[in-house]
Amino acid sequence: MAIRIPKPPLPGRRRPPRPAEPPPDGGPALKDQAAEAGVGIAGWVDERTGVGGFTKGMLFRKVPKGTNWFYTLGSATLFAFLSQAVTGIFLAMYYDPSPDRAYDSVQHITNEVWLGDLVRGMHRWGATVMIVLIFLHMGRVFFFGAYKYPRELNWVIGVVLLVLTLGMGFTGYLLPFDQRSFWATVVGVNINGTAPVLGPYLSDFLRAGPEFGATTLSRFYAIHMLLIPILIAALITIHLYLVVKLGTTAPPWLKAKLPEPLEKERV
Amino acid sequence: MADHTETERAAGAAGGDGVSPRTGGNGAGALAPRLPKPKPPGYFEGETMTRRALFSGGVVAAGGIATAAILLPAIGFAVGPVFEEEDFPWQSVGPPSKFGEDDYTPVTFSMVTDVGEAGKTLAYVRRRNPAIDTKLMDEYVAISTRCAHLGCPVRWVSPAQRFVCPCHGGVYDAQGQVEGGPPVRPLDRFKTRVQNGQVQIGPRYSVNSDLKRFSARDPGEPLDGLWQYLYPKRFSVPPVSG
Numbered sequence: 193m194a195i196r197i198p199k200p201p202l203p204g205r206r207r208p209p210r211p212a213e214p215p216p217d218g219g220p221a222l223k224d225q226a227a228e229a230g231v232g233i234a235g236w237v238d239e240r241t242g243v244g245g246f247t248k249g250m251l252f253r254k255v256p257k258g259t260n261w262f263y264t265l266g267s268a269t270l271f272a273f274l275s276q277a278v279t280g281i282f283l284a285m286y287y288d289p290s291p292d293r294a295y296d297s298v299q300h301i302t303n304e305v306w307l308g309d310l311v312r313g314m315h316r317w318g319a320t321v322m323i324v325l326i327f328l329h330m331g332r333v334f335f336f337g338a339y340k341y342p343r344e345l346n347w348v349i350g351v352v353l354l355v356l357t358l359g360m361g362f363t364g365y366l367l368p369f370d371q372r373s374f375w376a377t378v379v380g381v382n383i384n385g386t387a388p389v390l391g392p393y394l395s396d397f398l399r400a401g402p403e404f405g406a407t408t409l410s411r412f413y414a415i416h417m418l419l420i421p422i423l424i425a426a427l428i429t430i431h432l433y434l435v436v437k438l439g440t441t442a443p444p445w446l447k448a449k450l451p452e453p454l455e456k457e458r459v
Numbered sequence: 460m461a462d463h464t465e466t467e468r469a470a471g472a473a474g475g476d477g478v479s480p481r482t483g484g485n486g487a488g489a490l491a492p493r494l495p496k497p498k499p500p501g502y503f504e505g506e507t508m509t510r511r512a513l514f515s516g517g518v519v520a521a522g523g524i525a526t527a528a529i530l531l532p533a534i535g536f537a538v539g540p541v542f543e544e545e546d547f548p549w550q551s552v553g554p555p556s557k558f559g560e561d562d563y564t565p566v567t568f569s570m571v572t573d574v575g576e577a578g579k580t581l582a583y584v585r586r587r588n589p590a591i592d593t594k595l596m597d598e599y600v601a602i603s604t605r606c607a608h609l610g611c612p613v614r615w616v617s618p619a620q621r622f623v624c625p626c627h628g629g630v631y632d633a634q635g636q637v638e639g640g641p642p643v644r645p646l647d648r649f650k651t652r653v654q655n656g657q658v659q660i661g662p663r664y665s666v667n668s669d670l671k672r673f674s675a676r677d678p679g680e681p682l683d684g685l686w687q688y689l690y691p692k693r694f695s696v697p698p699v700s701g
Binding site for chain 2: 378381382383389391392393395396400401403407
């Protein structure tokens with residue numbers, strides 16, 4: 193029996209035509225050339241990635257009539273998260289998560305690093321702002337009935353994001369390592385431990401042992417700056433994908449307008 | 460591509476499994492039997508697993524093994540302390556003459572090493588008083604200052620003969636038994652012994668409202684009745700025996 197080798201597939205579409213060459217005589221003015229260079233770079237990237245169609249579909253998608261300012265709360269939460277990520281990364285450049293250096297390094301950031309109190313303040317207040325925005329966003333979705341079919345999964349993902357964000361607040365609270373954050377964490381871990389059966393083991397996991405020990409702080413730091421942010425970023429991506437794929441809902445006070453004959457029939 | 464499908468269809472038809480709608484004899488267009496599913500390349504009569512299924516199964520298995528080889532040790536590394544029993548060395552806190560029968564003496568010792576001041580803890584120690592200590596027979600009573608509600612540090616108020624917690628208002632009597640507020644069980648205790656003329660403090664243990672001993676539990680976990688089974692002994696603390 194002869195071996196049959198399948199033919200390679202033909203390309204499905206023809207490639208887009210190459211941009212026209214500039215005319216050799218004279219040529220456009222320098223300003224036009226500069227403008228075209230930007231377009232040229234965008235076109236070069238687009239031709240190789242197809243990112244233009246994706247961006248256009250994302251930014252210029254249709255939204256229902258009646259879309260209002262309440263619909264911006266989700267984006268506001270996203271930007272609060274991005275602000276936390278950026279300020280957090282820069283705070284990590286000065287912070288030292290060891291029990292005997294943590295407090296001093298936070299004092300150093302606050303009092304000595306240039307703009308340190310501003311960046312730390314942004315991170316500290318941004319955390320509260322993010323939680324508030326999440327609850328406002330959740331309230332908007334709830335009262336507009338936007339969690340209903342086919343968007344239930346996005347509601348579930350949103351709830352997981354809420355829990356993860358609260359986890360960020362809990363793990364981040366310990367990092368200044370002053371009296372308040374130490375005892376608040378002791379109390380918080382013990383509240384977590386009151387969950388029956390699994391609670392005590394989860395507390396041991398959080399503390400890395402039966403007592404608040406040498407590695408508890410670095411463990412909280414790793415959870416705060418790596419584990420939970422990665423999970424949040426991944427889930428936000430899925431959350432946004434579903435928002436774009438399913439579209440947003442019209443506000444509940446806006447009734448769908450039926451075509452003329454049907455409108456008469458309904459009366 | 461097209462050529463590939465054509466030959467497969469031909470092979471299927473030649474096998475005599477089905478009848479092509481175009482060549483079918485009955486000519487009933489609507490009820491024409493559907494085209495049989497083409498056999499994969501290399502198919503032979505009576506085979507139980509196709510080459511393709513074997514290879515996709517193999518790839519999934521290899522990927523799973525590779526992922527597990529990385530993920531399982533990493534998770535074990537992070538979860539390890541849950542299953543590891545922590546060592547707690549006996550520590551001397553003073554000569555027996557330091558401790559009376561009727562009032563507590565505060566002692567400071569290291570609960571956790573390597574964390575500086577944060578690893579130190581306070582305990583209240585007194586000699587056993589036969590008049591009130593009828594249930595536990597240790598020669599010295601060492602009461603932990605960790606509140607049994609959520610772990611704030613309680614302090615001994617000698618004039619009132621009470622332990623009082625600053626966080627949520629827990630109050631305990633001189634035995635460490637709950638008198639008021641939210642705590643769910645008496646204050647924890649430490650094992651004690653006398654060695655080389657020094658009173659020594661050992662591992663922590665918890666007690667229920669009858670002062671029955673249990674291995675150390677975290678605050679907020681009651682130990683009476685069925686509760687002791689809902690908050691089981693952890694692997695990280697020593698057993699209570701002895």
